[in-house]
Amino acid sequence: MATALNALLSLPGIRLAPFPTPVQELDRLRAALGAGCPRLLMKRDDLLAFGGGGNKVRKMQTVAAQALAGGFDALVTCGGVQSNHARVTAAAGAALGLRVVLVANGFRPATLTGNARLNALFGADVRYVASREERAPAMERVADELRAAGNRPLVVPLGASTPLGALGFARGVEELASSPYRPTRIVHSTSSGGTQAGLIIGSALFGLTHEIIGVSADDPAPALAETISALIAGAAERLAARPGSIGGDARPVVDDTFVGGGYGVPTPASTEAMEITARTEGIILDPVYTAKAMAGLIARVRAKVWRADETVLFWHTGGVPGFFA
Ligand SMILES: Cc1ncc(COP(=O)(O)O)c(C=O)c1O
Structure with a gap:
């Protein structure tokens, strides 16, 4: 022990x-x-x-350390439009100089509120998909796109769980x-x-x-x-x-x-x-x-x-x- x-x-x-x-x-x-x-x-x-x-801040401390140690320069994650985990990932990317792309299931709100507004404030790029099931494949597509653009993305699963x-x-x-x-x-x-x-x-x-x-x-x-x-x-x-x-x-x-x-x-x-x-x-x-x-x-x-x-x-x-x- x-x-x-x-x-x-x-x-x-x-x-x-x-x-x-x-x-x-x-x-x-x-x-x-x-x-x-x-x-x-x-x-x-x-x-x-x-x-x-x-709570997501505590998880992000080990996950972001993994990103830095592995030489990643971008974080890709997912959640609902109002995901707290997505918002903390956006903030961590901002604080550590990592690009952040969020895959959100739902529609882009006409007016950004709550976490969605903070995501924009932290400078994250948000891609919308229609359902929860589409999130994981969409994250892989975003990661491919980032790699093609010369980035090294780390895909962080839902909730950093x-x-x-x-x-x-x-x-x-x-x-x-x-x-x-x-x-x-x-x-x-x-x-x-x-x-x-x-x-x-x-x-x-x-x-x-x-x-x-x-x-x-x-x-x-x-x-x-x-x-x-x-x-x-x-x-x-x-x-x-x-x-x-x-x-x-x-x-x-x-x-x-x-x-x-x-x-x-x-x-x-x-x-x-x-x-x-x-x-x-x-x-x-x-x-x-x-x-x-x-x-x-x-x-x-x-x-x-x-x-x-x-x-x-x-x-x-x-x-x-x-x-x-
Ligand atoms: C405010 C808040 N409380 C609790 C939870 C649940 O935490 P977990 O996803 O680690 O079970 C979440 C995340 O989904 C959350 O954003």
Whole structure:
């Protein structure tokens, strides 16, 4: 395990922002949720001071280091029109002097808002495709085009949810390990799986034993749990460790009951979660990811799933620009 931890810590990474992000008490939200609510904490990755912040900054630190070490001069990635990952990739390209081409599924909005507006601000080139299925082949075509123009593009898969991206996130768990906080549960938004894989790996390697509950923003729980397990297995290979030694033996806990009508479609529970968090704490959740995850936390509190003497940490994964979409 010490060797796997050393391997994690010695992975090349660049620093895009100051760390650690703060952990804060949510006393007023706790009071609003009534008697029996556990102590509530929030890890504020929404405040990561780079390119609009969020969980994708942590993954991008290892992925961009790979690009620089490999002599790549361009990044190609994909996502929805309002993808936070695409926006962080655009910002990283700007900060590191790499060309960025984003493949977005959807239509070019008449007026650019939220993340799409930031992509333009960071100078990224955006290509639109009609469906999610067309993204991967379109990225390959863009990479060919860039190579023909003399560039060396690195194709970064959706969400940077590769073993390397997950390990970038895993390193962030050290911030919790070196804090005074020991939550019994962590609740966060999960979608392409890299964040949850990173949390599981980091918790195992830094010796933290909380339960990790990923609330899905879109995919069904069984498929997502499998993706996360595969990412952990891939990460284990990179660390020359057994998957079991980095949290890979247990099935990841994914809750897909807060997706509602689909990706990005608000539900009454997600709208209430946004409002109650904003009105008790002055904290902004995004409608696509973190509002649904918070709805999952609130529903568990109300159903008294957790004891009142527990500590539950909500890992705020950012996405705030999406509020302005
Ligand atoms: C704000 C926000 N939260 C959570 C997630 C989920 O992270 P992951 O894709 O690593 O599962 C994403 C990305 O999709 C995101 O943009």
